[in-house]
Amino acid sequence: MFQAFELGPFLIWTRLLFVLAGIWLSTGFFLRLAESANLSLQHFRDNGWQYALTFVLGGRIAAMLASYKVYLQDPLRSIFLHDGNFSFLGGAIGIGAALYFATRGQRTTFLQWLDALLPAATLGLVFSWMGSFFAGDAYGAPTDAFWGVVYDTSYVRYTIPLHPVQLYYALFYFLLTFILLIIRKRSRRVGAETLFGIVTASIGAFVLEYFRGDFSIPVFATALDFGVITFLFASLGVFALIENRISARSSLVYEICLLAGTAIYVFARAWLDLDTFELRASQLLSVLALLVTVVYVVVERRKHPYF
Numbered sequence: 001m002f003q004a005f006e007l008g009p010f011l012i013w014t015r016l017l018f019v020l021a022g023i024w025l026s027t028g029f030f031l032r033l034a035e036s037a038n039l040s041l042q043h044f045r046d047n048g049w050q051y052a053l054t055f056v057l058g059g060r061i062a063a064m065l066a067s068y069k070v071y072l073q074d075p076l077r078s079i080f081l082h083d084g085n086f087s088f089l090g091g092a093i094g095i096g097a098a099l100y101f102a103t104r105g106q107r108t109t110f111l112q113w114l115d116a117l118l119p120a121a122t123l124g125l126v127f128s129w130m131g132s133f134f135a136g137d138a139y140g141a142p143t144d145a146f147w148g149v150v151y152d153t154s155y156v157r158y159t160i161p162l163h164p165v166q167l168y169y170a171l172f173y174f175l176l177t178f179i180l181l182i183i184r185k186r187s188r189r190v191g192a193e194t195l196f197g198i199v200t201a202s203i204g205a206f207v208l209e210y211f212r213g214d215f216s217i218p219v220f221a222t223a224l225d226f227g228v229i230t231f232l233f234a235s236l237g238v239f240a241l242i243e244n245r246i247s248a249r250s251s252l253v254y255e256i257c258l259l260a261g262t263a264i265y266v267f268a269r270a271w272l273d274l275d276t277f278e279l280r281a282s283q284l285l286s287v288l289a290l291l292v293t294v295v296y297v298v299v300e301r302r303k304h305p306y307f
Contacts, residue, residue: 013135014131014134014135015086015128015131015132015134015135015137016086016131017131018127018128018130018131018134019086019088019124019127019128019131021127022088022123022124022125022126022127022128022131023055023088023091023124025123025124025127026120026121026123026124027120029119029120029123030116030117030120031044033115033116033119033120033184034113034116037112037115037116039108039112039113039116040106040108043102043103047102050098051095051098054094054095054097054098055091055092055094055095056091056094057094058087058090058091058092058093058094058095058097059086059087059088059089059090059091059094060085060086060087060090061090062087062089062090062091062093063085063086063087063090064085066087066216067085067215068217069215087128088121088124088125088127088128089121089125089128092117092121092124092125095117096113096114096117099113099114099117109190109300109304110300111190111191111194111296111297111300111304112190114191114193114194115184115190115191115192115193115194118180118193118194118197118198119177119180119181119184119193119197122173122176122177122180122197122201123173123177125169125170125173126170126173126174126177129166129167129169129170129173130166130167130170132166133164133166133167133170136151136153136155136156137166137214138165138166138212138214139151139156139158139162139165139166139212139213139214140162140163140164140165140166140211140212140213141162141163141165141210141211141212141213142158142160142161142162142163142213143161143162143163144161145161145163147164148160148161148162148163148164149161149162149164150162156214157213158213162213163211163213165208165211165212165213168208168211169208172204172208173201176197176200176201176204179196179200180193180196180197183196189301190300190301190304191297191300191301194293194297195293195294195297198289198290198293199290199293199294201286201289202286202287202289202290202293203286203290205282205283205286206283206286206287209280209282209283209286212280216280216281216282217280217281218278218279218280218281219278219279219280219281219283219284220276220277220278220279221276221277221279221284222272222274222275222276222277223274223275224272224274225269226287228262228265229287229288229291230291232258232262233291233292233294233295234295235258236258236295237294237295237298237299239251239254239255239258240295240299
């Protein structure tokens with residue numbers, strides 16, 4: 001493993017170098033995709049430092065949440081970036097959040113920006129996962145396969161061959177980037193890249209997380225939980241579509257019933273005798289991302305039928 005190396009008086013983190021390379025390439029890629037879609041880049045020129053700040057904060061917060069036990073034991077460590085702990089995906093989400101608020105008053109929709117942001121994000125994730133592989137971060141579960149890798153370090157809890165899950169992820173996002181570019185050339189409606197990209201990435205992450213062997217926040221869920229979550233998001237999508245067609249009173253009743261039903265299920269769940277299974281927190285988040293994306297794209301396409 002090559003977690004870090006010395007360059008004169010400096011300690012250089014290997015994963016950070018890959019992340020920086022990913023940032024450089026994906027930023028240029030994103031700007032070219034946005035420009036080819038006739039999206040105005042003026043707000044990037046005017047507020048570049050704000051986008052840089054949201055990227056750094058998003059990446060740092062996401063990385064801290066993934067390793068929250070480390071930062072609970074040493075809270076002061078959270079304000080120092082020299083440990084190299086950074087999430088490229090969290091940074092991309094931060095950019096997406098900044099774009100959402102920055103483009104609300106423009107003629108273009110946020111979905112158009114997502115179509116340009118997503119292929120650039122998947123390209124950056126290729127480098128991020130490559131850096132994790134060389135640094136020994138986010139290591140895999142034990143395997144008997146001949147391509148298993150062994151890490152000689154104290155913070156990897158296995159001394160036997162492990163799945164190179166980081167390379168699985170890197171290859172997955174590499175292929176997804178090219179598929180998204182093909183879809184971009186052939187799609188006729190806004191949101192095709194976003195819908196296909198996030199749905200595919202969510203499914204891929206859900207499957208690949210089973211090959212992970214490092215620490216994660218455990219989540220215990222039932223099949224009924226996923227059914228209720230799906231029903232909830234579908235109901236929110238229906239509400240968004242009919243919101244302008246119903247009265248304010250009907251809208252309020254709809255919201256109250258939805259919230260009351262959710263609260264009753266959460267309260268009664270502890271008394272339901274259902275089989276539970278353990279998931280990683282990232283797997284639950286991937287399911288939520290999939291549902292949110294489907295609802296959002298469908299609603300936005302109905303609101304903007306000419307895009």
